[in-house]
Amino acid sequence: MAMEARDIESLIRGSFPQAKITITDLAGDGNHWAAEVIDDSFKGMNRVQQQRAVYASLKGKMDGAHGELHALALTTKAPE
């Protein structure tokens, strides 16, 4: 089952309440998403650590061939 932008945002928001989160539907099919997450907690973390934290907030939605979230392009950074 596909997910809505607000579902993705609220999952990420659960772990990053203060973050600036932008969700984009890349293909217009509700199945290929991009998320940009900008959060203070990313300071001092490398990209792998930052994105691991975001994946963790999605709580297994991306797992496996039948995960609800098929494709999510992630961009993470700390605020300038």
Added chain:
Amino acid sequence: MSAQEKIKQTVDNNDVVLFMKGTKMMPQCGFSSKVAGVLNYMGVDFADVNVLADADIRQGIKDFSDWPTIPQLYVKGEFVGGCDIVTEMTLSGELDQLFDAKGVVYDKAAAEKIREANA
């Protein structure tokens, strides 16, 4: 040998390894294709592991790196990232720096061409 042991051995025995869907000659997913395409274009000699050919490796690599998606790039035993990170690092020049630091041979001019085309 367990999947974890196999993965460890593959990552230790190859300077550059891409765990991907399909092969570097015939990728079967857009994200895998993108990363394999960058490495091919930059002339990097890398080992490809097709996770679609082995369900234990497909799940095992996610546990190995604590990373839920494929492709996954490893350089000298170290997990570098997936498609988004590799793309960002290619465009920023950080991938060149990583290859320089790790002694991985690649075509610098080709990397510059990728950056020019995406400027």
